Each structure stands twice: as C-alpha cells, then as structure tokens.
Amino acid sequence: MRPRLHAWFLTFPAILQTRLRRLWLSGGPILQCAVAAGLAWWVASMVTGTNPAPFFAPIAAVVSLGLSLGKRWRRSVELVGGVVIGILVGDLLVRQIGSGTWQVVVVVALAMATAVFLDDGPLVPMQAASSATLVATLLPPGGTAGFSRAVDALIGGVIGLIVVAVFPVNPAHRARRDAAGVLTTMRDAAWRLADGLRNADEDEVFGALEDARATQGAITQMRADMGGGQEVSRISPLYWRSRERLERISETADPIDNAVRNFRVLSRRALSMVERGEQLSEEVIEIISDFGYAFDILRAMMMADPGDFPDQSDAAKVVRRIGRRAKRSLADEASMAETATVAQIRSIIVDMFMICGLKRTSALAQLR
Structure with a gap:
C-alpha cells in the first residue's frame, strides 16, 4: 500500500509535494x-x-x-x-x-x-x-x-x-530521518561531481557544489531535531531507554556537518580546475564517485533499526575500502591543485569514519 501511495504522491506538482511533505512532517x-x-x-x-x-x-x-x-x-x-x-x-x-x-x-x-x-x-x-x-x-x-x-x-x-x-513524537525517528536526508543529497552530489569531472562539464560540477550548499538548512534542522530528541528522551518515560541511542545519533551531527563542508571545498577546487582546463586522474575521480556509495551506506545505517543491516561496522567497512585507495601516493608527481584535492578527499573520509562512530584519532589511523 505504501509504495502505491508514494507513486501517487509523485504524480503531484513539485511545489505541492514540498508543501504536503512539510505538513506530514509537522503533523505530530x-x-x-x-x-x-x-x-x-x-x-x-x-x-x-x-x-x-x-x-x-x-x-x-x-x-x-x-x-x-x-x-x-x-x-x-x-x-x-x-x-x-x-x-x-x-x-x-x-x-x-x-x-x-x-x-x-x-x-x-x-x-x-x-x-x-x-x-x-x-x-x-x-x-x-x-x-x-x-x-x-x-x-x-x-x-x-x-x-x-x-x-x-x-x-x-x-x-x-x-x-x-x-504523547511524544518519536525522537529517534525524526533525528535519523533528518540525517538520512542530508546524506542522500550528498550521495547524489558526489555522483554528479564525478560525472562533471569525467566530462569536464563545468555546469555539472557547479550543480554539485550548489546541491551541497543547499543542505545548510537541512543540517540546521537536523541539529535542532537531534537536540530535541535528547530532550524528549529525558522528559518522556516512554523513551528513557532510548537515551543512549539518541546520544549516538546526536554524535553524528558534527561529522556530517564537517563532511558536507569539506565536500563543498572539494567541489570548489574541482570547479576551479575545470574552469582552468585541468584534469584530475581517473583514479581520483573514481574515489569521488565511490563517495556516493559511501554516503548511501551511511544513509542506510542511519535509518536501520538496532541490529539490522547495515550497522556502524558495516558502513565503516565500505569507507575503509575507499580509504585504502585514497593513499598519499596519489599526489606523487601531481599538480598542486590535484595534491590539494587528494588531501581534501582524505579529510572527507575521516569525517565518514566519524559518522560510523570512530573517534578522530582512530579515523586518522585508518588512513595511515
């Protein structure tokens, strides 16, 4: 029934979809x-x-x-x-x-x-x-x-x-949904950026940058709902057992925000390179494309119930595979712009590890 309702919902004009979605989310x-x-x-x-x-x-x-x-x-x-x-x-x-x-x-x-x-x-x-x-x-x-x-x-x-x-609103659901929404946007932006770099398409690269910039409002809402979720778990006896889980969800706010910010920097560097006619190596572009899959597994991790696939360790395995490819030797004999791009890629991977629950020191150690 739900897929049918969703398909019917998608037949509405975009502006009506936005307003109905806003009404649905505010219903509680x-x-x-x-x-x-x-x-x-x-x-x-x-x-x-x-x-x-x-x-x-x-x-x-x-x-x-x-x-x-x-x-x-x-x-x-x-x-x-x-x-x-x-x-x-x-x-x-x-x-x-x-x-x-x-x-x-x-x-x-x-x-x-x-x-x-x-x-x-x-x-x-x-x-x-x-x-x-x-x-x-x-x-x-x-x-x-x-x-x-x-x-x-x-x-x-x-x-x-x-x-x-x-009569509390499910605090974990809203926090997870907000985080998953940001990660979905970043997934699509990563794939769009990789396609733009392959084709030296300035409009596509700029579009990826604009998509990442447009997430700021969603990130602000995510932080508010995560804080509100923790407050509800303290007030409502129905969610006292969810405090630890909400704490873990709230700990992803900073690394998600940092990952988005670092991706914006990466997109701006990429845009400058395309405008100057410089070309990134295919191996670096493939890593950027794989960011899309990493953001997607992180999105699925946020929406998964406790004990379901994927959990934090499952997501960390995906990020670890990308991290192995983003080695410093990629910058050997590369231009200054490409060297800076590789460094920015490694920063995003650290943020992804932290979304998976790793501390910063442990995340950095994964790239050594």
Whole structure:
C-alpha cells in the first residue's frame, strides 16, 4: 500500500509535494499543540478557576511547544519568566506614573531591559514587553488580573511539557530521518561531481557544489531535531531507554556537518580546475564517485533499526575500502591543485569514519 501511495504522491506538482511533505512532517507537533491548547484551557478555566476567560493558558501551551522539538523545556521557562517580569515591572511602574503614551514607552523599555539583564533567551523580553503593555493599557494595577495571567502562563507551560511526556513524537525517528536526508543529497552530489569531472562539464560540477550548499538548512534542522530528541528522551518515560541511542545519533551531527563542508571545498577546487582546463586522474575521480556509495551506506545505517543491516561496522567497512585507495601516493608527481584535492578527499573520509562512530584519532589511523 505504501509504495502505491508514494507513486501517487509523485504524480503531484513539485511545489505541492514540498508543501504536503512539510505538513506530514509537522503533523505530530501540530497534534501536540492542539491537545495541549485544549487541556490548558480546560485546566485553567475549570480546575483552577483563577480566570473566567484564561485565553493565555492555551497560548502559552502552544508557544512553549511550537513545531520544533528542541528546547521546549527552555521555552516554557522563558515564557513564564517573561510574563512574571512584565507584570511585576508594569504593575509597580503604572502605580507610580499612571497610564498613557509615554508611560507605555517607559514600561516596555524597563520590562525588556530587566528581562535581558536576567536572561539571554529571546522569548523572555518579548513576553515581558507584552505583559507590561497589558498592565499599562488594559489591566488595572494592583488587581488580580495580572496574577491570573501569570498563573495561566504557568499552567500552559506545564501542560505543554506533560503533553510532550505522555504523547511524544518519536525522537529517534525524526533525528535519523533528518540525517538520512542530508546524506542522500550528498550521495547524489558526489555522483554528479564525478560525472562533471569525467566530462569536464563545468555546469555539472557547479550543480554539485550548489546541491551541497543547499543542505545548510537541512543540517540546521537536523541539529535542532537531534537536540530535541535528547530532550524528549529525558522528559518522556516512554523513551528513557532510548537515551543512549539518541546520544549516538546526536554524535553524528558534527561529522556530517564537517563532511558536507569539506565536500563543498572539494567541489570548489574541482570547479576551479575545470574552469582552468585541468584534469584530475581517473583514479581520483573514481574515489569521488565511490563517495556516493559511501554516503548511501551511511544513509542506510542511519535509518536501520538496532541490529539490522547495515550497522556502524558495516558502513565503516565500505569507507575503509575507499580509504585504502585514497593513499598519499596519489599526489606523487601531481599538480598542486590535484595534491590539494587528494588531501581534501582524505579529510572527507575521516569525517565518514566519524559518522560510523570512530573517534578522530582512530579515523586518522585508518588512513595511515
């Protein structure tokens, strides 16, 4: 059934595929936000009874969760802290200077300054400013409305964290999927670069460079989801046993990022050589082509379940075979540009070994 659905999905226009994929990937966090908003409203209005219209409770729940898995605990703390700071500063000042245009300026400036002084989070000053503005314009100073808003914020933040703990998005799945997506792009870019070098096709080599450059957003998302996955594994009892596995997945973030960066440098060197009419040896081009297979086995490793093929050792065997061919003697009697290219290739192989779980010293030893 799934292959049929995938084939049907591929019949859609590219822009619609992108938007549907984005919606599908955000489905879990959207459901979490919706459930948290409803629960926060119910708890704030029916259980605590502090506010007959606790509109800020569901808002706080949604803001604390967001669509990103990362830093949800941090967002909840920042949200509640910002609201409390804004209410306290606004209430104290409005009692002394009253309400009006210039009073709003003073209240907002002091609330944001206080928030920045106490914390460097981006959410705290914004919430402090909005809460101080409410006190200076709508809420009566010294009343219970400001206190109720702070309670609502606390309820919303706590409910958001409870929803994450009870109905978590699979943290390992998103992290593995993000990493696999980057590695898939690099696989295709490696094959494209090798073809461009064989045919001295400047457009193909430039296209490979652009493909590698375009991964930066995906790498940023990968890092965020890996960090968010670790946070979920600490909050949710359902994933406490996955902490070690998520730690191993998160350890691949730096070497994947480094491999992409080194591949960009390799592509820029290759582009310069093609533009000057220089030719790389066929043996070096074959190694670049084999990078495609290495990135593919690393992609499969990221998506494989524990105990399935390929695991880290399986992927390391593939990288080791490429490493044996990328010997320093390739640079003997080569031009300066080709020597630099071989050095860059060896750097990428070190990054690949580290994606397989090797420490840097062990990865370097594989190339000696």
